[in-house]
Amino acid sequence: MEFLGYFGEVFTPFSFGLLLIGTIGGLILGATPGLSPTMAVALLIPFTFRLEAAQGLILLGAAYTSTVAGGAVSAILLKIPGAPANIATTLDGHTMAKKGQGARALQLSFLASAVGGVFGVLLLIFLTPVLATWALAFGPSHLFWLAILGVTIIGTLDSSSVVKGLLAGCIGLWLATIGFDDIMGAQRFIFHPSLSGGINVIPALIGLFAIPQVITMFSNGRTQASAEVIKVEPSPIGDAIREIFRRSRSLTIGTLTGSVIGLIPGVGGQIAGLVAYDQSKKFSPERDKFGTGHSEGIIAAESANNAMVGPSLVPLLTLSIPGSPTAAVLLGGLLIHGIFPGSDLFDNHPEVAWTFINSMLIGQILMCIFGLYIAGLAARVAQVPQSVMAATVLGLAVFGSYSVQNSMGDVYVMMTLGTGMYFLERFGFSAAPLVLGLILGPIAEANFIQGSMIANATSGIGQYFFTGPLNVTLLMIVLASVAYSVWMEMRNKRYVTKDDAVSKEEAL
Amino acid sequence: MNNLPRSQHIVASGLVAAVGVWVCFVSYTQEPAAAFLFPRIISTVFAVLALWTFGKALMGKSKVGNGLTADSMKKILPGLIVAIVFVFWAAKGLGFYTASTIVFFTLLSLYDPAPHNEVRTWIKRIVISAGYLVVMYGLFAMLLSVFTPREILF
Secondary structure, eight states: OGGGGGHHHHTSHHHHHHHHHHHHHHHHHHHSTTOOHHHHHHHHGGGGTTSOHHHHHHHHHHHHHHHHHHHHHHHHHTSOOSSGGGHHHHHHHHHHIIIIIHHHHHHHHHHHHHHHHHHHHHHHHHHHHHHHHHHTTOOHHHHHHHHHHHHHHHHHHSSSSHHHHHHHHHHHHHHHHOEEOTTTOOEESOOSGGGTTOOOHHHHHHHHHHHHHHHHHHHTOSOOOOOOOOOOOOOOHHHHHHHHHHTHHHHHHHHHHHHHHHHSTTOOHHHHHHHHHHHHHHHOTTGGGTTSSOHHHHHHHHHHHHHTTTGGGHHHHHHSOOSSHHHHHHHHHHHTTTOOOSTTHHHHOHHHHHHHHHHHHHHHHHHHHHHHHHHHHHHHHTTSOHHHHHHHHHHHHHHHHHHHHTOHHHHHHHHHHHHHHHHHHHTTOOHHHHHHHHHHHHHHHHHHHHHHHHHHHTTOHHHHHHOSHHHHHHHHHHHHHHHHHHHHHHTTOSOSSHHHHHHHHHTO | OTTSOHHHHHHHHHHHHHHHHHHHHHHHHSSOGGGGHHHHHHHHHHHHHHHHHHHHHHTTOOOOSOOOOHHHHHHHHHHHHHHHHIIIIIHHHHOHHHHHHHHHHHHHHHHOOSOSSOHHHHHHHHHHHHHHHHHHIIIIIIISOOOOOOOSOO
16 A cells, blocks of 8 residues: 555646646546647657656646547547557547537546546556565566567567568567667777767657558648537536446446457557447347447447556556557566566555556546546547648657757658658558667666676576576467467458458448 | 559558568567566568558559659648758757747648749748747646747747
């Protein structure tokens, strides 16, 4: 119950103000189609430079939580999911809004998000210290395999092709080696002066997540925003609260599904929402009503996609292995403040860790309250023309990258990586494994070198890295995740493209 | 898409394979060897996977991805050129705020669906661009105190 002692930090005027800004801003950004939670958090990082670590994380954590929930606004009122996590919400949410029950759909969505989100953060609170204690037993070889596991599991699960996912992970691992070697001081792959200091993670994250979105907006050309915002008629909140309790089965299925899926690295809110929707439909006596504006569909999907937020941070805070692209961005936010998450985070920086986690708990409640009030405004913002959005994101990306070290080199790296990523994505590569490779590369290399030194002095590299129950278990998980993905691909169950995935999910 | 021209897959995977082979070559030829131990392992896997992908593309078995169409490239190119000129030349040459405002206005003019032959829409674009300049200056110069290269106009 150590976390209770740090609630005061969240309620200082400045921290609480940041929490409010992050929550409201996140809701609006989340409602904007094309601005993913990961990109929103990446663009926010430069604004945390002058803040203390805990305050910076409060802002980023609040934005992460509320962008996921905010995506439901455009899903319900515009039939455009704000983020992939809100695809399942569109199925019943928009139909309900078309029937004149938009306010009720939004209320159910935010209430379910809050319940799922609070449960997920409680899971984070109680699981993290236990796992952190367990993680103390990890040596260099285990941390090396964990880093490799982080890259391979996202490479195999997040991409439409296993080989291309792993290849993207390798590209990320290679990019992480650019610069001066830490031990020998040797120059590695410095083919331009901008790379002499290596690739800074923050500009790279901004480029990899923001620039492909900007170019995608360019590719839509001079298109008029065609979606109409459905007018929201007032609806008593008490009815929605009673409905949530009445639909406790869907709420439970959504919350538990989201929490479990959140713990698995690489499986995001999109899967959580769709699986919860599907399971809730299977167990419902009113399954025929799903897709016709049924409240259970919204409750299951939204409770699931917010329940996964807290658990998705468990691997990051305990093992310093980000389990998702957004967690990787949060890791970047921690690193710029000189804080390295892992087993000793709760011993060395308990105020940062617990204030961040507690703020996410409070953020869920604020998100619910403000979500209900600013949904209409958020839906209007979602109609901002793509030309304005693309130009604004480009500007923020350039200024944000430059402000990391006041270096034009970072801006060049951001633009080059971002443009390259757009074209790679067109051929089935995914940014997530590349980012994970870039972030986990230094961890993998440092532990590999350290492990090699220990191995040379003791048992030999083969025995040190490939024997022992933990090494074998981690290695087996790496191989199993690759084998599973290959098997699924051979059975042709994987989607060929992300567009195919969206169309198949919409047909659910 | 399955009907994506094979040549697109060949070019894309060929470029990735070329980078993979180059990285592998550099890793194994540079000294000191100890500093390149980890890159050698990574680059070997990188090159193998990249060549595998290239081989699949050559055999016409690559099927993942939406590829690029001439229509989408026509839409992307003007914006992409403006963005590249902004990043690699204008930001430093003209100053961040001047360049980004000009770029904002240019992109808005290129991609705004509103008609180009009405004075009212041009005034709207100028006002939005001015608002953008004020917001960016407020955020980065005043709030975050970021020191950007000297502006050409102020």
